[in-house]
C-alpha cells in the first residue's frame with residue numbers, strides 16, 4: 244500500500260503513514276502530543292493545524308470559520324492524509340514534543356513522606372545473589388536443578404522456589420562453565436520465588452528497577468538501584484494517550500472504537516522511551532533492569548496490560564483484574580531485561596487504582612490511630628478516609644480544570660506556566676515556572692487566581708464576574724473575564740485571561756472533590772473536626788497553595804498544620820514496593836481491606852455536589868477561615 248510522508252513544523256517531526264490516517268494519529272506516531280480534550284471526536288476544537296502543502300480529506304466541521312478554512316486550517320482529528328503533507332502546528336494548538344526535559348522531571352520527583360516514617364525490610368521484588376554451590380560427587384549426585392534450588396532457598400529464606408523449563412535447560416551448562424559459582428536472579432511472584440536467570444562469570448552485579456507512575460496526564464519513571472536503594476535518576480513525559488482525550492473515559496471509548504492496541508502502544512512507547520533515556524544517561528545496560536513496578540489508576544493498569552476497559556465504565560463497573568500477578572515485562576512490549584518482571588500496584592476498585600493504594604502506604608494512613616484523609620487532586624479526585632482499623636475510598640470525576648486543562652488559557656505545570664498568583668496591595672502578582680514571560684496558567688495558578696479574584700471582589704460567591712472599576716475586568720455579551728497578562732506581557736502575544744466558563748469548570752471540579760470528601764465523612768459518621776491530618780497528594784498537589792484551595796472550597800477548612808503535602812505518592816509507593824517484599828505485601832493488604840465506595844448513583848452525592856457549587860460553599864459556616872478573611876459571609 245502507498246504511504247505518505249507528513250512533516251510537522253515547527254517541531255520538525257516527520258512520519259510515514261497509510262492513506263486515510265487522521266492527522267491527529269499521524270502526529271501521535273511522530274511523537275507529537277496534542278493535548279486534545281474530546282479524544283478526537285471533533286468536538287473540542289483544540290487540534291487545529293494548518294496544511295501548508297498537500298491534500299487532506301475529511302468531513303466539514305462547524306468548528307472552523309470560513310476564514311480559517313480559507314487559510315488551510317483543519318481539525319487534525321477529522322482530516323485524513325491523502326498525499327505527502329507539510330503541516331504547521333499553530334501556537335494556539337496545545338502540542339508538544341513528547342519528552343519533557345529532565346528539569347521538569349525534577350518537579351515531579353519531589354515528595355514529602357507523611358506523618359509516619361515506616362521502615363520496611365529491604366528485600367527487593369527482584370534480587371540477584373551469588374551462589375557457590377558444592378560440586379557434585381559420587382556421594383552427592385543431587386540433580387543440578389535441586390542443588391541450585393536448595394542453595395537459593397537457603398540463602399534467600401524463600402521457602403518455595405520455582406524454575407521455568409527454559410532456565411532448567413540452561414542450568415547444567417551454566418553451572419559447569421562457571422565452576423558452580425553462579426549469579427542467580429530471583430523474582431517474587433507473591434509468596435513464591437522464581438529463578439529468572441542463572442549466569443556465570445559474565446554476570447553483572449548491577450540490578451535496577453524502573454518505578455513508574457502511570458498518570459493520566461503525566462508518566463514519571465525513576466531508575467532505582469536495587470543494591471543501594473538509591474534513586475539514580477528521573478524522567479517524565481506527558482501521557483501520549485492525551486491524543487485520545489484528556490479524561491480516562493474518553494480514552495476508554497476510543498479504545499472500544501479504535502482498538503485497545505493503539506492506546507496500549509502509546510503507553511508502552513512512552514515508558515520505553517523514558518527508560519531508554521534513563522539507561523543511556525546513566526550508563527546502565529537495559530539487561531540489568533530486572534523489574535518494572537507501576538502504579539496508576541485502574542484504567543491505566545488495563546491500558547498497560549492491554550485489557551478491555553469496557554466493563555469499568557459500564558454498570559456495575561467491574562475491572563478485569565484488580566491485583567494482577569507479576570507478568571513478564573516483555574509480554575507487554577517493555578524493553579528491559581527480557582526475563583524482567585512487571586508488577587502493578589493493586590487497585591482498590593474500578594475507579595480507585597493502585598496510585599491511591601500507594602498513597603495510603605506512603606502516608607501511613609493504614610497505621611494511624613487517629614482518622615486521616617487523603618485527597619489526590621487530578622482529573623479524577625480520589626479521596627480516602629480512615630485509620631488503622633478501617634478505610635473507605637471513592638473517586639470523583641473532577642475533569643481537567645484543576646490541572647490547567649479545561650481552562651481557555653490553561654496548560655500543564657511546565658516552563659512558561661503561571662503557577663502562583665497572589666494579591667498584593669489590591670494588585671495581582673504572578674510567578675512563572677522557569678521565569679520569563681508567561682504562556683498560560685497551570686492548575687495551581689488557576690486555583691490561586693480564582694481565590695484572588697474572589698478576595699478582590701471581582702468574582703462573587705456564585706462564581707460570576709461582577710462589574711468593577713478594575714480595568715482588567717472586561718465584559719463581552721454580558722460575560723465577564725479577567726485579563727491577568729495582556730498580549731504584550733505574554734510569551735505568544737495572546738492575552739492570558741480567565742473567563743466565565745473557566746470559572747464554572749473550576750467550580751464544578753472543586754465541588755466534585757469536596758462533595759466526595761463530605762460524603763465519606765457523613766457515611767462514616769464523622770465530621771471535619773475528626774480529621775487529624777489531611778494529606779494532599781499528586782505531582783500537582785505539591786504546588787497547590789492550601790489557603791487558596793480552602794478559599795475556593797476545594798479543600799476542607801482545616802488549620803494549616805493539619806494539612807500535609809505528600810507529593811507524588813503513587814511513584815513512592817511503587818518504589819518502596821520494588822525495594823521491599825514486605826512493603827509489597829502491605830500494598831496488597833491495603834488494597835484488600837479498603838472499602839470501595841461508588842459515588843455513581845449516590846443521590847446524596849448530587850445534593851452535596853450542588854451545595855458545593857458556591858465559592859467556597861453554600862454553607863459558609865463550613866469555611867470559618869473564609870468568613871474571618873472577608874469579615875462577612877455574603878457576596
Ligand code: FES
Nearest residue numbers: 279285287288320
Ligand atoms: S476536535 Fe479534534 S481533538 Fe477535539
